[in-house]
Amino acid sequence: MISLSLIGTIYIQINWILTMLENKQEELKHKLRDATNYVAQELVAQRGSNVGKVLRLKPGLWHPSDPFTMELMRVPTVAERYTVEDITDKMRKAFDRVGLKNTRFEFAISSDPGGSNVNFRPVELRSKNFIQEIEDTVNNKLAIEPLLAPENADISGILPDEVLAVVIPDYRKMVLGEMRVMIAGAIFFTLVIIAAFYVTVNALVRQKKLSEIKNDFINNMTHEFKTPLATISLAVDALRNEKVVQDRSKSEYFTGIIKEENKRMNKQVETILQASLLDRQEQQLNLRALHAHVCIQEAMENIQLQLEGKGGRSELQLNAKKDLVLADEVHFMNIITNLIDNAVKYSKDNLLIRITTHSTLKNLVIRIEDNGIGMSKETQRRIFEKFYRAHTGNLHNVKGFGLGLSYVKTIVEAHEGRIKVDSTVGRGTVFTLEWPLKNG
Numbered sequence: 001m002i003s004l005s006l007i008g009t010i011y012i013q014i015n016w017i018l019t020m021l022e023n024k025q026e027e028l029k030h031k032l033r034d035a036t037n038y039v040a041q042e043l044v045a046q047r048g049s050n051v052g053k054v055l056r057l058k059p060g061l062w063h064p065s066d067p068f069t070m071e072l073m074r075v076p077t078v079a080e081r082y083t084v085e086d087i088t089d090k091m092r093k094a095f096d097r098v099g100l101k102n103t104r105f106e107f108a109i110s111s112d113p114g115g116s117n118v119n120f121r122p123v124e125l126r127s128k129n130f131i132q133e134i135e136d137t138v139n140n141k142l143a144i145e146p147l148l149a150p151e152n153a154d155i156s157g158i159l160p161d162e163v164l165a166v167v168i169p170d171y172r173k174m175v176l177g178e179m180r181v182m183i184a185g186a187i188f189f190t191l192v193i194i195a196a197f198y199v200t201v202n203a204l205v206r207q208k209k210l211s212e213i214k215n216d217f218i219n220n221m222t223h224e225f226k227t228p229l230a231t232i233s234l235a236v237d238a239l240r241n242e243k244v245v246q247d248r249s250k251s252e253y254f255t256g257i258i259k260e261e262n263k264r265m266n267k268q269v270e271t272i273l274q275a276s277l278l279d280r281q282e283q284q285l286n287l288r289a290l291h292a293h294v295c296i297q298e299a300m301e302n303i304q305l306q307l308e309g310k311g312g313r314s315e316l317q318l319n320a321k322k323d324l325v326l327a328d329e330v331h332f333m334n335i336i337t338n339l340i341d342n343a344v345k346y347s348k349d350n351l352l353i354r355i356t357t358h359s360t361l362k363n364l365v366i367r368i369e370d371n372g373i374g375m376s377k378e379t380q381r382r383i384f385e386k387f388y389r390a391h392t393g394n395l396h397n398v399k400g401f402g403l404g405l406s407y408v409k410t411i412v413e414a415h416e417g418r419i420k421v422d423s424t425v426g427r428g429t430v431f432t433l434e435w436p437l438k439n440g
Contacts, residue, residue, distance in 0.1 A: 006197050013186050020182070024175045025141075028100075028168070032143045035094040036166045040145040042090060043078050043164065078109045078147060078162055079124030088127065091166065103174065106130040106167045109147075124162070133167045141171040213386075228261035235261075285328040285414060289438050292323040292332070292364055296355055299336040306344055312351030320357040320364055326438045331411045336368075338404045339431050343370035346429075359437065363417075366433040375423040383421060384409040 078087075087107060095103050108126035123130075133140050147162040168174070176183070235254040244250045300314055307314060325332075343353050347370065354369045375383065386406040412419045416436055423429035 002197060002200070006193060009193065010190060013190055017179075017183060017186060020179060021175060024179060025171065028171055028175060029141060029143075031098040031100050032141055032166060032168055033145075035091065035098045035100060036143040036145045036164060038094045038097065039087075039090050039166075040147055040164045043082075044147050077111075077124060078164075082125070084125060084127060087125065100168075104169055106133045106169065108134075108165045110163050110165060111161065129169075130165075130167065133169045134165070136169075139170050139172060141168045142166070225265060228265050231261045232258050285331065287326050287328055290325055290327050290329055290332060292325050292327075292366070292435065293318045293320070293357065295329070295333055296336055296357070296366070299333055299340060300355065303337065303340050303344065306341075307351070307353065310344060310347060310351055311349065312344065312347060312353065315352065315354040317354065317356040320359040322359040322437055323357065323364055324438045325364055325435050327415055327435070328411075331415075335408050335411055335433070336366075338408050339368045342404060343368065343372055343429070347372040362437060363434045364437055366435065367430060368433075369428065369430045371428040374425040374427050374429055375421070376425055380421055380423055384419075 087109070091105060091107055095101065095105065106127045106129050108123045108130045110123045134142065143166050145164045145166075147164060235257045238244050238254050239251060244254065296318065297316065300316065304314070340353060340355075344351065350371070352371050354367075356367045356369070358365050384405050409419055412433065412435075418434045420432050421429065422432070
């Protein structure tokens with residue numbers, strides 16, 4: 001409904017502007033006609049004074065058939081009586097009178113042999129650019145007003161018929177200039193409405209996304225805590241059994257289970273607290289010089305049992321000539337461990353994890369490659385988002401809160417490094433780390 005309302009508002013605005021343009025053009029047309037008519041009437045009135053002189057002559061003193069008398073009594077044309085500056089001054093006053101102050105115009109006085117097109121009339125008097133402007137009938141507005149002689153049969157043929165033609169160049173541009181404030185206001189407020197609409201929809205989408213993330217997080221957290229709690233509960237029940245109490249080895253076995261599950265829960269809580277600290281940017285980095293190859297080998301040894309448990313294998317090709325980096329050792333180890341652990345989690349049979357390194361002028365480049373299940377393009381775009389987890393169907397066979405890769409990206413960027421992912425569904429994933437080398 002909001003979208004339809006917005007589209008309707010924009011449509012109405014456009015139509016309103018177009019209608020106003022048409023009205024303004026029509027108003028300009030009427031003002032041009034009024035100004036032209038006003039000047040034409042003034043010129044005709046002044047010609048009428050000359051006609052009065054002819055009419056006051058005594059009968060018999062002039063004969064229409066006498067060429068000398070006709071020339072003597074001929075009423076001068078407008079072009080003969082006025083200069084271009086005179087007509088320009090009259091037109092400027094008329095334009096000011098009708099509300100077209102400072103409007104540019106061109107004009108011409110022409111005899112009228114009865115043709116309808118002013119281009120074919122002999123021009124007697126014209127402004128400088130009249131001929132050039134009269135040719136553009138698309139962008140210029142033209143008004144033609146006849147300078148009619150008074151209706152008097154006795155002087156028929158004495159007064160020549162003339163027309164006044166006035167052109168306003170670029171009238172559309174002038175109309176747009178007059179409306180620029182209103183058009184700019186309409187566009188501005190329309191953009192404000194669109195921006196408000198975008199912000200509103202974006203907020204709704206983000207709110208929906210956050211709601212989904214919250215529900216997923218609660219479900220994952222419930223599952224992650226429920227499993228160790230259930231295991232601990234079973235182990236406690238077993239310890240209450242008299243046979244187990246009397247058997248020291250069994251007691252140690254179940255107490256070991258309780259301890260391991262307790263450690264597992266503590267690790268999950270620590271992960272959540274660590275994410276909270278990163279959110280508030282309260283995480284302090286203890287930077288020192290590290291040999292990255294040593295850390296990578298140690299991280300690989302720590303996860304070797306888990307890798308062998310899934311029938312996987314690893315390859316290390318540590319070819320970087322320089323591996324000395326400035327990093328927080330704990331966080332650096334966590335990054336490598338998380339990326340390897342992620343490869344193990346989302347693996348298939350015959351898993352192979354290959355870690356290669358090489359150095360550039362400023363960076364140590366670490367590639368962690370696997371032949372696991374891979375990721376879709378959508379998953380690659382969102383893999384570093386907090387709480388996001390790739391969908392694996394209805395099975396909850398991959399544990400975690402979706403915080404691991406978000407943590408990795410945050411820490412890498414805190415060290416002024418970069419991380420990117422390249423993956424193909426069914427063929428595996430490659431994480432590439434670019435870590436600044438220590439200077440000196």
